[in-house]
Amino acid sequence: MRRRAGVGAIQKQKLEQEKYKDKSNEIQENQFEQMFRQLEFFKTNLEEFSTKHKNEIRKNVDFRRQFQEMCASIGVDPLSSGKGFWSVLGIGDFYYELAIQIIEVCLATNDKNGGLISLEELRVRLIRARGKRKEHQDISKDDLLRAAQKLKIFGSGFNIIPYGKGNYMVQSVPGELNMDHSAILTLASSSNRLHVSVSYLNKELNWEPKRSQTVLDNLVNQGLAWVDLQDTYEPLYYFPSLLNEHINSAVNLEKY
Amino acid sequence: MGEVDIEWPWQYNFPPFFTLQPNPETRAKQVQAWKTLILDYCKRSKLYVLDVREAGNIALFHNSNINRKLDQSVIVSLLSELQKSGHANPIDKLKHRWEIYWHTLEEWSSMIYNYIQARGLQNSVLTLYELAHGDDVQDQEFFEIQNEVLIKVLQVLEKDRKCELILTDEDQGVKFF
Numbered sequence: 001m002r003r004r005a006g007v008g009a010i011q012k013q014k015l016e017q018e019k020y021k022d023k024s025n026e027i028q029e030n031q032f033e034q035m036f037r038q039l040e041f042f043k044t045n046l047e048e049f050s051t052k053h054k055n056e057i058r059k060n061v062d063f064r065r066q067f068q069e070m071c072a073s074i075g076v077d078p079l080s081s082g083k084g085f086w087s088v089l090g091i092g093d094f095y096y097e098l099a100i101q102i103i104e105v106c107l108a109t110n111d112k113n114g115g116l117i118s119l120e121e122l123r124v125r126l127i128r129a130r131g132k133r134k135e136h137q138d139i140s141k142d143d144l145l146r147a148a149q150k151l152k153i154f155g156s157g158f159n160i161i162p163y164g165k166g167n168y169m170v171q172s173v174p175g176e177l178n179m180d181h182s183a184i185l186t187l188a189s190s191s192n193r194l195h196v197s198v199s200y201l202n203k204e205l206n207w208e209p210k211r212s213q214t215v216l217d218n219l220v221n222q223g224l225a226w227v228d229l230q231d232t233y234e235p236l237y238y239f240p241s242l243l244n245e246h247i248n249s250a251v252n253l254e255k256y
Numbered sequence: 257m258g259e260v261d262i263e264w265p266w267q268y269n270f271p272p273f274f275t276l277q278p279n280p281e282t283r284a285k286q287v288q289a290w291k292t293l294i295l296d297y298c299k300r301s302k303l304y305v306l307d308v309r310e311a312g313n314i315a316l317f318h319n320s321n322i323n324r325k326l327d328q329s330v331i332v333s334l335l336s337e338l339q340k341s342g343h344a345n346p347i348d349k350l351k352h353r354w355e356i357y358w359h360t361l362e363e364w365s366s367m368i369y370n371y372i373q374a375r376g377l378q379n380s381v382l383t384l385y386e387l388a389h390g391d392d393v394q395d396q397e398f399f400e401i402q403n404e405v406l407i408k409v410l411q412v413l414e415k416d417r418k419c420e421l422i423l424t425d426e427d428q429g430v431k432f433f
Contacts (some may be wrong), residue, residue: 111285112285114281114282195271220277220278220279220282221279222279223279223281223282226270226272226273226275226277226282226286227272227275227277227278228271228272228274228275228324229275230271230274230275230323230324230325231271236271236272238270238271238272240270243266243270
C-alpha cells in the first residue's frame with residue numbers, strides 16, 4: 001500500500017522552495033548591483049567623455065554625425081529627453097537650439113513661400129542668422145534634419161517632406177501633403193522650370209487631367225503654389241519655395 | 257517712360273505675380289507686394305500721375321522679359337487699395353488717371369512745413385514755382401513735385417492755418433505762417 005504524503009514531506013518541500021527563492025533573490029540582487037555599478041561606471045565615463053568633447057559636439061559636424069550613428073546602433077536616442085542622463089552630453093541642447101532657429105527661419109519666410117521651404121534654403125538662411133564664427137557656420141543638412149524631425153512632436157504643423165533624390169522640404173504650416181504633392185514638387189524642382197501644368201503632368205507622370213487639377217488646386221489652396229493664367233496654352237503652377245533666385249535676392253535684402 | 261533705376265523685387269520676375277491669385281492668403285501677400293512696388297517705382301521715377309490705360313507702356317506693369325502684364329482692372333483695384341491708405345487718388349470719374357502719393361499728403365505737408373521753418377520763411381510769400389523748382393529746394397525730396405499735388409499738399413496746411421494759398425489766373429503763390 002502506498003504511503004500517503006506526510007506533513008513532513010510537504011514542509012520539507014516548502015522549505016526547499018523558500019531556500020531556492022532566497023538564493024534567487026540573492027543572485028538577482030547581485031546582478032542588479034553589478035549592473036548598477038556598470039551603469040554608474042558608464043555614466044562617469046560618458047560624463048568624462050562629454051566634458052572632454054563638449055566643444056567638439058558643438059563644433060564638429062562629422063563628430064555629431066558619428067555620434068548619432070553610434071547612438072542609433074545601440075538603440076538610444078540622445079535627443080529623446082532633456083532630463084535623462086544623456087542630457088549631460090549637451091548634444092540635445094545643440095539640437096533644441098537648432099530647432100528653435102529652424103522655426104524662426106520658417107516663420108520669417110512664411111509670407112513668401114507659404115510655409116514650404118527647401119532644406120538647402122533653410123540652411124543658407126539659418127547659417128546667415130547664426131553669426132560668423134566657424135562653429136556657427138558648420139551646420140550640416142543632417143543636423144537640420146534631426147532637429148527638424150524633433151519638431152514633429154508639435155503635431156502636423158511641422159513636417160519633413162522628402163522629394164526627388166536626397167532632397168527635403170520643411171513644411172511649417174498645418175496641412176497634409178501626400179505622395180502626389182511630393183511627386184509634383186520633385187518634378188518641378190528637377191525640371192528646372194519651376195512650374196508644372198496639367199499637360200506636363202500628363203506627359204511626365206501619366207496622370208489623368210482631373211487628378212492633376214485636383215492636386216494642383218489643392219496646392220494653390222494651401223498657399224504653396226501660385227497660378228499664372230497668362231500662358232497662351234494653359235494655366236501654369238509655380239512654387240516660390242523652389243525659386244533659387246528668390247533665395248539669393250531675399251537673403252541679400254534681409255537679415256535672414 | 258525711360259529706364260528706371262530700381263531694384264526689382266523677386267516677385268517681378270515671377271510670372272504668376274501678374275495674375276491675381278485665387279487663394280485669399282496668397283492674394284493678400286501679392287497685393288501687399290504690389291502696393292509696395294507701385295509706390296517704390298513711382299518714387300524712383302518721380303511719377304506723380306499714372307494713367308491706367310497706358311499701363312502696358314510702363315515697365316512697372318509690364319515685364320517684357322517674361323512677357324507678363326498686369327490686367328487694367330487689377331491695377332485699378334490695387335490703386336483703390338492704395339487710396340484707402342491715402343497713397344493714391346483718382347483724378348477722373350472713370351478712374352483712368354490716378355495721382356500717386358508715395359508720401360501721403362500729410363507726410364508731404366509736414367516735410368514742406370519743416371523746410372519752411374528751418375529756413376525761417378514764415379510770413380513770407382513764395383510762388384509755387386519757387387517752392388517746387390527753385391534753386392534752394394534742389395536737394396529737398398519735394399523738388400519738382402507736381403503742381404496739382406503741391407496744391408493739395410498746401411491745402412492740407414491751409415486747413416491747419418499754417419499757410420494761405422493765393423491762386424489767381426496769373427499767379428500761384430503761398431504765404432506761410
